[in-house]
Amino acid sequence: MHQLRTSSETAPGRSPREPSRELAQRETGSVEVRLLWDAEADRVEISLHDSATDAGFQVDVAPGDALDAFYHPYAYAPAHATAPRMVEAEEAHDD
Numbered sequence: 001m002h003q004l005r006t007s008s009e010t011a012p013g014r015s016p017r018e019p020s021r022e023l024a025q026r027e028t029g030s031v032e033v034r035l036l037w038d039a040e041a042d043r044v045e046i047s048l049h050d051s052a053t054d055a056g057f058q059v060d061v062a063p064g065d066a067l068d069a070f071y072h073p074y075a076y077a078p079a080h081a082t083a084p085r086m087v088e089a090e091e092a093h094d095d
Contacts, residue, residue: 020036020038021036021037021039022034022035023035023066024070029052030050030051030052030053031049031050031051032048032049032050033047033048033070033073034046034047034048035066035070043060044060044061044062044063044066045058045060045061046061046066046069046070046073048073048077057077059073059076059077061076
């Protein structure tokens with residue numbers, strides 16, 4: 001099962017002093033996608049951040065799916081993570 005974390009959360013079992021190793025990075029427009037590997041936990045994750053909206057997510061993926069997830073991150077995210085702009089727009093109006 002995929003785990004969804006906001007980009008400000010630290011993954012369980014990982015301290016801020018133990019950074020993940022970036023295996024790949026790409027940008028399309030305002031969206032940055034990073035493929036990260038935590039050697040200590042032997043975990044692969046995709047990190048997506050949209051600088052235009054400041055929306056994003058991180059999701060753990062199986063090592064065999066890493067490259068596919070890097071090119072198709074929304075296919076590996078839980079359904080509610082595919083619409084981060086709508087969530088943030090609603091939260092902005094609640095202030």
